[in-house]
Amino acid sequence: GAVVSQHPSRVICKSGTSVKIECRSLDFQATTMFWYRQFPKKSLMLMATSNEGSKATYEQGVEKDKFLINHASLTLSTLTVTSAHPEDSSFYICSARDSNRASNTGELFFGEGSRLTVL
Amino acid sequence: AQSVAQPEDQVNVAEGNPLTVKCTYSVSGNPYLFWYVQYPNRGLQFLLKYITGDNLVKGSYGFEAEFNKSQTSFHLKKPSALVSDSALYFCAVRDPYNFNKFYFGSGTKLNVKP
Numbered sequence: 050g051a052v053v054s055q056h057p058s059r060v061i062c063k064s065g066t067s068v069k070i071e072c073r074s075l076d077f078q079a080t081t082m083f084w085y086r087q088f089p090k091k092s093l094m095l096m097a098t099s100n101e102g103s104k105a106t107y108e109q110g111v112e113k114d115k116f117l118i119n120h121a122s123l124t125l126s127t128l129t130v131t132s133a134h135p136e137d138s139s140f141y142i143c144s145a146r147d148s149n150r151a152s153n154t155g156e157l158f159f160g161e162g163s164r165l166t167v168l
Numbered sequence: 169a170q171s172v173a174q175p176e177d178q179v180n181v182a183e184g185n186p187l188t189v190k191c192t193y194s195v196s197g198n199p200y201l202f203w204y205v206q207y208p209n210r211g212l213q214f215l216l217k218y219i220t221g222d223n224l225v226k227g228s229y230g231f232e233a234e235f236n237k238s239q240t241s242f243h244l245k246k247p248s249a250l251v252s253d254s255a256l257y258f259c260a261v262r263d264p265y266n267f268n269k270f271y272f273g274s275g276t277k278l279n280v281k282p
Contacts (some may be wrong), residue, residue, distance in 0.1 A: 055211065058209075092258065092274045092275050093212075093258070093272045098268055142211050142212070144211075144212075147193070154201055157202075157212075157214070157270060158214065158215070159204070159211035160211045161210055161211040162209065162210060163211060163213045
Protein backbone atom coordinates (compact mmCIF):
# COMPACT_ATOMS: atom_id res chain seq x y z
CA GLY A 50 0.00 0.00 0.00
CA ALA A 51 0.90 3.63 -0.21
CA VAL A 52 3.35 4.78 2.41
CA VAL A 53 4.04 8.29 3.59
CA SER A 54 7.16 8.77 5.66
CA GLN A 55 7.55 11.72 7.98
CA HIS A 56 10.74 12.77 9.72
CA PRO A 57 11.61 13.50 12.45
CA SER A 58 9.00 11.84 14.61
CA ARG A 59 10.00 13.94 17.61
CA VAL A 60 11.94 17.15 17.86
CA ILE A 61 12.73 19.43 20.77
CA CYS A 62 14.12 22.86 20.06
CA LYS A 63 14.82 26.14 21.78
CA SER A 64 12.59 29.12 21.32
CA GLY A 65 13.69 31.23 18.36
CA THR A 66 15.18 28.43 16.33
CA SER A 67 13.78 26.93 13.13
CA VAL A 68 12.74 23.35 12.64
CA LYS A 69 12.27 21.46 9.38
CA ILE A 70 9.93 18.49 9.02
CA GLU A 71 10.06 16.27 5.96
CA CYS A 72 7.23 14.36 4.34
CA ARG A 73 7.95 11.77 1.67
CA SER A 74 5.70 9.56 -0.40
CA LEU A 75 7.69 6.35 -0.68
CA ASP A 76 5.95 4.35 -3.37
CA PHE A 77 3.80 6.83 -5.22
CA GLN A 78 3.95 10.29 -6.67
CA ALA A 79 2.13 13.11 -4.98
CA THR A 80 1.74 16.41 -6.78
CA THR A 81 -0.18 17.59 -3.76
CA MET A 82 0.56 17.07 -0.10
CA PHE A 83 -1.19 18.46 2.94
CA TRP A 84 0.03 19.65 6.29
CA TYR A 85 -2.17 19.34 9.35
CA ARG A 86 -1.77 20.42 12.91
CA GLN A 87 -3.35 18.48 15.73
CA PHE A 88 -3.84 19.90 19.19
CA PRO A 89 -4.27 17.59 22.19
CA LYS A 90 -7.61 15.80 22.10
CA LYS A 91 -8.62 17.81 19.07
CA SER A 92 -9.23 17.14 15.46
CA LEU A 93 -6.87 17.88 12.63
CA MET A 94 -6.59 21.41 11.37
CA LEU A 95 -5.53 21.78 7.77
CA MET A 96 -2.72 24.30 7.65
CA ALA A 97 -1.80 24.33 3.99
CA THR A 98 -1.82 22.48 0.72
CA SER A 99 1.61 21.90 -0.72
CA ASN A 100 1.82 21.93 -4.51
CA GLU A 101 4.77 20.45 -6.36
CA GLY A 102 6.66 23.14 -8.23
CA SER A 103 4.51 26.02 -7.04
CA LYS A 104 3.58 27.98 -3.97
CA ALA A 105 1.65 26.39 -1.15
CA THR A 106 -1.91 27.37 -0.48
CA TYR A 107 -2.43 28.37 3.14
CA GLU A 108 -5.64 28.14 5.10
CA GLN A 109 -7.08 31.24 6.65
CA GLY A 110 -5.30 32.23 9.83
CA VAL A 111 -2.09 30.30 9.10
CA GLU A 112 0.98 32.50 8.83
CA LYS A 113 2.83 31.67 5.66
CA ASP A 114 6.00 33.35 6.84
CA LYS A 115 5.90 31.32 10.01
CA PHE A 116 5.23 27.96 8.41
CA LEU A 117 7.30 27.71 5.26
CA ILE A 118 6.35 24.95 2.88
CA ASN A 119 8.43 23.68 0.01
CA HIS A 120 7.40 20.93 -2.40
CA ALA A 121 10.47 20.50 -4.54
CA SER A 122 9.72 17.09 -6.02
CA LEU A 123 6.87 14.69 -6.61
CA THR A 124 7.77 12.77 -3.47
CA LEU A 125 8.94 15.36 -0.97
CA SER A 126 7.37 18.25 0.87
CA THR A 127 8.94 20.08 3.79
CA LEU A 128 7.45 22.22 6.51
CA THR A 129 9.75 24.64 8.29
CA VAL A 130 8.57 26.24 11.48
CA THR A 131 10.55 29.47 11.63
CA SER A 132 11.49 31.25 14.84
CA ALA A 133 9.60 28.67 16.84
CA HIS A 134 7.86 29.61 20.06
CA PRO A 135 6.33 27.42 22.77
CA GLU A 136 2.86 27.99 21.33
CA ASP A 137 4.02 26.27 18.15
CA SER A 138 4.44 23.06 20.11
CA SER A 139 2.07 20.57 18.55
CA PHE A 140 1.70 17.38 16.55
CA TYR A 141 2.18 18.03 12.86
CA ILE A 142 0.94 15.48 10.35
CA CYS A 143 1.43 15.41 6.61
CA SER A 144 -0.68 13.55 4.11
CA ALA A 145 -0.65 12.89 0.41
CA ARG A 146 -2.85 11.59 -2.31
CA ASP A 147 -1.62 9.32 -5.07
CA SER A 148 -1.56 11.51 -8.17
CA ASN A 149 -2.08 8.51 -10.43
CA ARG A 150 -5.37 7.52 -8.84
CA ALA A 151 -8.74 9.01 -9.66
CA SER A 152 -8.96 12.33 -7.90
CA ASN A 153 -12.50 11.89 -6.74
CA THR A 154 -12.11 8.50 -5.08
CA GLY A 155 -8.60 8.44 -3.66
CA GLU A 156 -8.15 8.54 0.05
CA LEU A 157 -5.42 10.45 1.82
CA PHE A 158 -2.40 8.62 3.15
CA PHE A 159 -0.89 10.03 6.30
CA GLY A 160 2.58 10.23 7.71
CA GLU A 161 3.28 9.12 11.25
CA GLY A 162 3.33 12.66 12.54
CA SER A 163 6.00 14.84 14.13
CA ARG A 164 5.80 15.93 17.73
CA LEU A 165 7.35 19.39 18.08
CA THR A 166 8.21 20.71 21.51
CA VAL A 167 9.55 24.23 21.76
CA LEU A 168 11.22 25.08 25.05
CA ALA B 169 -20.20 24.27 3.76
CA GLN B 170 -19.16 20.68 4.29
CA SER B 171 -18.82 19.22 7.76
CA VAL B 172 -18.92 16.06 9.81
CA ALA B 173 -19.97 15.60 13.39
CA GLN B 174 -18.95 12.92 15.81
CA PRO B 175 -21.33 13.37 18.72
CA GLU B 176 -19.44 11.16 21.16
CA ASP B 177 -16.08 12.15 22.57
CA GLN B 178 -15.63 8.66 23.95
CA VAL B 179 -17.15 5.24 23.50
CA ASN B 180 -16.61 2.43 25.99
CA VAL B 181 -17.27 -1.17 25.09
CA ALA B 182 -16.34 -4.56 26.49
CA GLU B 183 -14.17 -6.87 24.45
CA GLY B 184 -16.26 -9.21 22.33
CA ASN B 185 -19.22 -6.87 22.21
CA PRO B 186 -20.29 -5.02 19.09
CA LEU B 187 -19.17 -1.43 18.76
CA THR B 188 -20.56 1.61 16.98
CA VAL B 189 -18.86 4.95 16.50
CA LYS B 190 -21.25 7.58 15.19
CA CYS B 191 -20.76 10.09 12.44
CA THR B 192 -23.18 12.42 10.69
CA TYR B 193 -22.34 14.60 7.76
CA SER B 194 -23.48 17.72 5.98
CA VAL B 195 -22.48 17.96 2.34
CA SER B 196 -23.74 19.88 -0.64
CA GLY B 197 -23.48 17.35 -3.41
CA ASN B 198 -22.53 13.69 -3.39
CA PRO B 199 -20.80 12.69 -0.19
CA TYR B 200 -17.42 10.99 -0.20
CA LEU B 201 -16.97 9.65 3.31
CA PHE B 202 -13.98 8.16 5.09
CA TRP B 203 -13.01 6.63 8.40
CA TYR B 204 -9.51 6.83 9.82
CA VAL B 205 -7.97 5.47 13.01
CA GLN B 206 -5.17 7.04 15.00
CA TYR B 207 -3.07 5.29 17.62
CA PRO B 208 -1.19 7.39 20.21
CA ASN B 209 1.54 9.57 18.74
CA ARG B 210 0.95 8.13 15.30
CA GLY B 211 -0.48 9.36 12.03
CA LEU B 212 -3.89 8.41 10.73
CA GLN B 213 -4.54 5.06 9.11
CA PHE B 214 -7.20 4.64 6.48
CA LEU B 215 -9.97 2.21 7.43
CA LEU B 216 -12.64 2.49 4.76
CA LYS B 217 -14.48 4.81 2.44
CA TYR B 218 -17.84 5.29 0.79
CA ILE B 219 -17.87 6.74 -2.69
CA THR B 220 -20.85 5.10 -4.35
CA GLY B 221 -22.55 1.71 -4.54
CA ASP B 222 -23.49 -0.52 -1.61
CA ASN B 223 -24.44 1.31 1.52
CA LEU B 224 -22.53 -1.17 3.67
CA VAL B 225 -18.82 -0.70 3.23
CA LYS B 226 -16.30 -3.17 4.56
CA GLY B 227 -12.83 -2.06 5.54
CA SER B 228 -9.67 -2.99 7.38
CA TYR B 229 -9.45 -4.94 10.64
CA GLY B 230 -13.04 -6.18 10.45
CA PHE B 231 -14.58 -2.72 10.51
CA GLU B 232 -17.53 -1.73 8.40
CA ALA B 233 -19.64 1.36 8.00
CA GLU B 234 -23.17 1.95 6.85
CA PHE B 235 -24.03 4.90 4.67
CA ASN B 236 -27.53 6.18 5.38
CA LYS B 237 -28.54 8.98 3.08
CA SER B 238 -31.85 9.77 4.75
CA GLN B 239 -30.20 10.14 8.14
CA THR B 240 -27.00 11.64 6.69
CA SER B 241 -25.00 9.21 8.77
CA PHE B 242 -21.97 7.03 8.26
CA HIS B 243 -21.55 5.08 11.48
CA LEU B 244 -18.55 2.83 11.98
CA LYS B 245 -19.24 -0.65 13.29
CA LYS B 246 -17.56 -3.86 14.26
CA PRO B 247 -19.37 -7.02 15.35
CA SER B 248 -16.87 -7.99 18.03
CA ALA B 249 -14.50 -5.47 19.59
CA LEU B 250 -10.89 -6.20 20.47
CA VAL B 251 -8.79 -4.48 23.11
CA SER B 252 -6.38 -3.58 20.31
CA ASP B 253 -9.16 -1.56 18.64
CA SER B 254 -8.76 1.06 21.38
CA ALA B 255 -7.73 4.22 19.56
CA LEU B 256 -8.99 7.56 18.28
CA TYR B 257 -11.35 7.36 15.30
CA PHE B 258 -11.98 10.13 12.83
CA CYS B 259 -14.77 10.45 10.34
CA ALA B 260 -14.04 12.65 7.32
CA VAL B 261 -15.85 14.00 4.30
CA ARG B 262 -14.25 15.11 1.12
CA ASP B 263 -15.34 18.38 -0.42
CA PRO B 264 -17.19 17.41 -3.62
CA TYR B 265 -16.03 20.63 -5.28
CA ASN B 266 -12.43 20.49 -4.13
CA PHE B 267 -11.13 16.95 -4.02
CA ASN B 268 -8.04 18.05 -2.16
CA LYS B 269 -9.98 19.23 0.83
CA PHE B 270 -11.07 16.91 3.61
CA TYR B 271 -13.10 17.90 6.63
CA PHE B 272 -12.49 15.85 9.76
CA GLY B 273 -14.76 15.24 12.71
CA SER B 274 -13.58 15.98 16.21
CA GLY B 275 -12.66 12.37 16.82
CA THR B 276 -14.06 9.66 19.09
CA LYS B 277 -11.90 7.82 21.56
CA LEU B 278 -12.79 4.15 21.63
CA ASN B 279 -11.96 2.26 24.79
CA VAL B 280 -12.31 -1.50 24.64
CA LYS B 281 -11.99 -3.14 28.03
CA PRO B 282 -11.02 -6.75 28.57
